[in-house]
Amino acid sequence: xxxxxxxxxxxxxxxxxxxxxxxxxxxxxxxxxxxxxxxxxxxxxxxxxxxxxxxxxxxxxxxxxxxxxxxxxxxxxxxxxxxxxxxxxxxxxxxxxxxxxxxxxxxxxxxxxxxxxxxxxxxxxxxxxxxxxxxxxxxxxxxxxxxxxxxxxxxxxxxxxxxxxxxxxxxxxxxxxxxxxxxxxxxxxxxxxxxxxxxxxxxxxxxxxxxxxxxxxxxxxxxxxxxxxxxxxxxxxxxxxxxxxxxxxxxxxxxxxxxxxxxxxxxxxxxxxxxxxxxxxxxxxxxxxxxxxxxxxxxxxxxxxxxxxxxxxxxxxxxxxxxxxxxxxxxxxxxxxxxxxxxxxxxxxxxxxxxxxxxxxxxxxxxxxxxxxxxxxxxxxxxxxxxxxxxxxxxxxxxxxxxxxxxxxxxxxxxxxxxxxxxxxxxxxxxxxxxxxxxxxxxxxxxxxxxxxxxxxxxxxxxxxxxxxxxxxxxxxxxxxxxxxxxxxxxxxxxxxxxxxxxxxxxxxxxxxxxxxxxxxxxxxxxxxxxxxxxxxxxxxxxxxxxxxxxxxxxxxxxxxxxxxxxxxxxxxxxxxxxxxxxxxxxxxxxxxxxxx
Numbered sequence: 001x002x003x004x005x006x007x008x009x010x011x012x013x014x015x016x017x018x019x020x021x022x023x024x025x026x027x028x029x030x031x032x033x034x035x036x037x038x039x040x041x042x043x044x045x046x047x048x049x050x051x052x053x054x055x056x057x058x059x060x061x062x063x064x065x066x067x068x069x070x071x072x073x074x075x076x077x078x079x080x081x082x083x084x085x086x087x088x089x090x091x092x093x094x095x096x097x098x099x100x101x102x103x104x105x106x107x108x109x110x111x112x113x114x115x116x117x118x119x120x121x122x123x124x125x126x127x128x129x130x131x132x133x134x135x136x137x138x139x140x141x142x143x144x145x146x147x148x149x150x151x152x153x154x155x156x157x158x159x160x161x162x163x164x165x166x167x168x169x170x171x172x173x174x175x176x177x178x179x180x181x182x183x184x185x186x187x188x189x190x191x192x193x194x195x196x197x198x199x200x201x202x203x204x205x206x207x208x209x210x211x212x213x214x215x216x217x218x219x220x221x222x223x224x225x226x227x228x229x230x231x232x233x234x235x236x237x238x239x240x241x242x243x244x245x246x247x248x249x250x251x252x253x254x255x256x257x258x259x260x261x262x263x264x265x266x267x268x269x270x271x272x273x274x275x276x277x278x279x280x281x282x283x284x285x286x287x288x289x290x291x292x293x294x295x296x297x298x299x300x301x302x303x304x305x306x307x308x309x310x311x312x313x314x315x316x317x318x319x320x321x322x323x324x325x326x327x328x329x330x331x332x333x334x335x336x337x338x339x340x341x342x343x344x345x346x347x348x349x350x351x352x353x354x355x356x357x358x359x360x361x362x363x364x365x366x367x368x369x370x371x372x373x374x375x376x377x378x379x380x381x382x383x384x385x386x387x388x389x390x391x392x393x394x395x396x397x398x399x400x401x402x403x404x405x406x407x408x409x410x411x412x413x414x415x416x417x418x419x420x421x422x423x424x425x426x427x428x429x430x431x432x433x434x435x436x437x438x439x440x441x442x443x444x445x446x447x448x449x450x451x452x453x454x455x456x457x458x459x460x461x462x463x464x465x466x467x468x469x470x471x472x473x474x475x476x477x478x479x480x481x482x483x484x485x486x487x488x489x490x491x492x493x494x495x496x497x498x499x500x501x502x503x504x505x506x507x508x509x510x511x512x513x514x515x516x517x518x519x520x521x522x523x524x525x526x527x528x529x530x531x532x533x534x535x536x537x538x539x540x541x542x543x544x545x546x547x548x549x550x551x552x553x554x555x556x557x558x559x560x561x562x563x564x565x566x567x568x569x570x571x572x573x574x575x576x577x578x579x580x581x582x583x584x585x586x587x588x589x590x591x592x593x594x595x596x597x
Contacts (some may be wrong), residue, residue, distance in 0.1 A: 006492030012291020017489035064492035066241035066264035079213035080157040087164040088123040102321030132169035158188040160212040162205040167192040218257035244329035246498020250537035253391040267491030272456040281526040283453040290459040334442040341379040366407035379404035380427035436472040458487035499531040514568035
């Protein structure tokens with residue numbers, strides 16, 4: 001038999017799903033996350049679910065893992081001290097940004113600080129032109145001393161190499177990277193021409209800095225996890241969920257940890273689309289509420305909406321442009337601090353607020369009897385009868401009603417001078433309204449009308465709130481799947497190995513030859529194929545999805561077009577029509593007489 005396990009680490013619980021591919025039998029398991037050592041809960045849970053299924057660890061063929069490690073490291077600034085080696089004169093680019101204000105009228109506007117502060121940036125003399133011509137090679141005279149000082153004095157453990165126009169010619173960055181690895185083998189090195197080889201320096205360099213910032217953290221975590229699984233006797237494939245909804249080999253995840261930024265939540269969105277397709281619901285709203293956060297994603301035409309950029313560590317939760325841009329393939333989701341562990345707080349104006357702070361797994365809600373004294377959403381739901389003291393986790397965990405009553409009474413009911421049940425209902429309803437408000441903002445921005453679709457509610461708290469949220473949004477149908485509490489773990493098992501590569505080559509369409517197009521696409525297919533081969537994918541199983549960014553000459557931004565199938569010459573002939581159709585779909589019109597690039 002072939003057994004696979006999906007593991008999803010959440011802020012409160014770590015979820016496990018074991019599936020027998022031949023017999024079609026599934027087992028599930030949940031246990032409290034261990035925030036100080038997340039790998040410990042994973043290893044304990046793998047052993048527990050294998051024992052429940054009556055199999056040995058050596059019988060498991062694959063383990064797929066989703067984690068919020070990278071997201072938490074960026075938001076909480078728990079990465080490592082990181083240096084940036086940058087072309088002389090351009091060290092301030094990541095401070096200057098795009099020179100845009102995400103709110104024109106806010107005089108106290110804030111932006112997130114770069115993960116590499118100014119004193120950890122080193123300028124190096126070199127130059128590559130925008131056409132790829134190398135004007136001067138890097139000058140190493142002062143670099144070794146400067147980098148040595150940052151390592152010894154500031155504890156730098158990673159380096160982001162970000163040179164001008166390296167997307168057009170990688171030679172200078174490759175040379176610098178090799179030089180640093182030879183003299184400082186203990187440092188993790190990220191090259192912008194490898195992480196995101198695309199024009200527009202600000203986005204490319206910020207993405208590379210983020211990759212370097214979390215690389216040692218991810219490397220250490222995966223090493224600990226792989227060694228622990230090896231000691232348990234696991235001999236199968238270990239795969240990591242990426243933000244795009246595909247799984248990666250551990251070696252690729254170590255090289256591109258920034259691609260794990262939305263690792264866990266992506267699995268739930270994939271499973272929502274799968275459930276929607278099974279029920280002939282091509283358009284659904286995926287609603288995942290766990291212990292710490294609530295996530296929403298629009299599934300359109302049977303597939304989650306996908307993007308190729310996202311923002312991390314936003315200074316303002318709902319305002320685009322207030323975060324650090326990460327240019328990675330990602331399933332498009334909205335995330336807010338609303339979950340079972342969300343803490344209640346009374347403002348000076350006697351207004352009740354839920355979250356974004358969470359009790360997490362340690363100490364957890366008051367009813368968990370693990371030292372938590374403050375009221376959470378889970379305590380309120382227990383008081384309201386939505387949860388049972390003896391049925392939580394299938395009877396595996398006893399909840400303390402008295403502790404929940406005391407927490408809600410002392411910190412909510414008495415300060416607001418309302419009866420206990422009314423206080424609990426207020427906590428429950430505030431969360432519902434927070435989630436509904438977030439979806440009201442997210443869906444119209446994506447051109448979606450959620451009133452014409454169903455909502456798939458899952459996660460530990462999702463089905464408790466799905467109906468009320470749907471009623472507020474006027475959504476006619478709520479779907480609560482079996483195993484909703486561990487659905488993201490099941491989503492990990494339905495995710496195929498996937499790797500996406502990008503290459504920047506600017507040319508007018510009339511100047512692009514069939515041979516050149518075939519060479520460019522072939523180079524990208526080889527890179528993607530090598531990455532998937534490291535995850536154990538056979539070459540005969542590969543399926544390629546080819547896309548190209550196109551625009552009218554003179555425009556500043558592009559429209560994505562799927563490359564038609566067929567020989568390169570036929571593709572070039574069909575591209576103007578395909579672009580016109582895609583452009584018309586976005587802007588309602590096309591400009592047939594304009595040259596295209």
